[in-house]
Amino acid sequence: MSGQRGRLANATKLILYPLDTWKSRRQARRFGDVGEFRHLQGLRGVYRGVVPKLLLYSPYQAVYMSAYVTARDKLLQGPRPFGDSPLSFVAAGMLAEVAGAAIRLPMEVSKLRLQLGAYRNTWHAFKDLMMNPGQLMRGFVPQTLMHDCSYSACGWFIFESGRQWLFSMRGTSNLPVHENLLLGFGTGTLTALASWS
Template identity: 35%
Template structure:
């Protein structure tokens, strides 16, 4: 997936890990900052029932956030997400490229099932290394920002408070659901993108380099597929990383059971609209930026 057409044309069948890491980090940081307001709304919508509040629509959540905290309220918790997303995207693309190289057949091709397996490995890796800490901190900072008197004075203070109250395990709360979500996300996203890209290169622009708008469109389509297939993991992950999780849920399975029995099956897709908007933009941005920046980094390392 992430080997650029230009690199392939020059016969560079194996990606350079450092270039993959740097290009992935730039792509991940850019994508996180641009799409964070949608991530903030999605997280707030998923908190609703747990906090005993009336369920809001995405528009109502947006209006309420801006009225209460201004536009800056949509960026509460953005710093750990930008940093974490840069790290996790770097890890994701690097590990995916390495798994992909190992799983290619004798002709140098990667089938859809193997691409999915490589994506699963990449997602699990990023979940452990980067995603769980940044997601936990982001979730708690967004939840804290909704209080009349927020306790956290910033990211550093928030991290110190979480560790002081819950220990280092508090930063890794929800690691199981995060691994499931990230593994599923990357498996679906990479395999979808890889398959759609191969179809485009084979029929629409055989032998040519894809223009940026086509890369964006394929990445956005992969984002849509990813959202609907992995949303339940995301809802459970958000609930498990809340402040109330320690007293409300014994584990991720208990959390999923309570959501199903107390709130209904379709609650697992709560927050789909803002997440859909985010991953459509995310898929388009991250793959486009990666494909365009990888050659530059590859030429330097």
Template identity: 30%
Template sequence: NEWMTALASGAVAGFCVDVTLFPVDTVKTRLQSSQGFIKAGGFKRIYSGIGPAALGSAPGAAVFFTAYDTTRNLLKKPDRSFGHNLAVDMTAASVGEVVACLIRVPVEVIKQRSQVTKNANSFRIFLSCIRTEGVRGMYRGYRSTVVREIPFSLIQFPLWEFLKVTVAKYRGKESPDAIESAVCGFFSGGIAAAVTTPLDVAKTRIILAQTNDSAAAGNILPVLREVWSTGGARALFAGVLPRVVWISVGGFVFLGMYDTTKSLLNGL
């Protein structure tokens, strides 16, 4: 029952966020592209790539929360110290990200290439990727995505859990309500998004690189060095504002919707 609840709640939360905030994600991707914002499409075709994003958002989020809740329930001990439970939250978030990226990365490859390609057709981009790079091409950027997602989750989820406990204690309740959980998700997501933006820039460059480009090898440190050498700190933090807005609002909707759906399902 807990497994199915996490699966369904994650699916609902993921779909709501990825579809409603998709234009902000497109702007962020184009700002991070090596082509530059205008050449990558500017504010035109702002919904390019929404098809694969919509198809992949629910299963990706469902798998993450299933792995996250399962790991957390196995390891969590309510009577243990704060440090122990913090380590459990970090472990659960890391496990969730590694598993979820198996679904998330192929979706990101098709979605981001659609976002920066003129007259994009997601299905044709998928066929082109398979034809030129094989299945391995669909997982280009897996390592860089995991390297981005794990630090992000190590900040976001323990902070979210900590803020929820703090708010509940302050309000004299056992647990926060859905709005309070969503507000905690807003702040934890925004902080994590700002800190991990350089890793997101590297991930975007790797996914969008041509097959003969050195970035296509997927090694994140050389890509970060190249970004720094060509554009400095400004390039490393390209797209930080839309990323923080997207993930802050996304954290509000995503984590708030997750807790709300979970509470509703547990009440059935």
């Protein structure tokens, strides 16, 4: 089951990746970071950076989710102000982002720089990041601490609070698949709206 989920996630990334490339290049143009991308057109051009994304996304998710579940379970059993409180979900989400940043930052930096043509290929990206690991830390505070931690905290707060509410309404801790899907969809939508405003 998890292998099938992983293949589905990778297929989804491959299908949607050109949109990610388009967004990255559009943002780069808007902020004046780079010029035109005529030399990066075509199928190979729009899929530049997909290799680090595909190689590192599953390990990132594994680290993120194991850190989240471990932190959540420990905090829920801990003393105040955590314990049986939504603050446990918020703190666990933030801790998971910090733990996952060790994989996500190199993945995102190399993907973005490949999309924008700053690196020739994946090997060039790998060598540069290994020789200059400090460049990853420049994105740690603004990206991980300011954006990702707040996004994750908000998302887990909404998701887990909704789940707890459904558990108490049903008198059971099992939710049907369609309710989990709806809860995930609603969480993603509300979190995106909250972080956008």
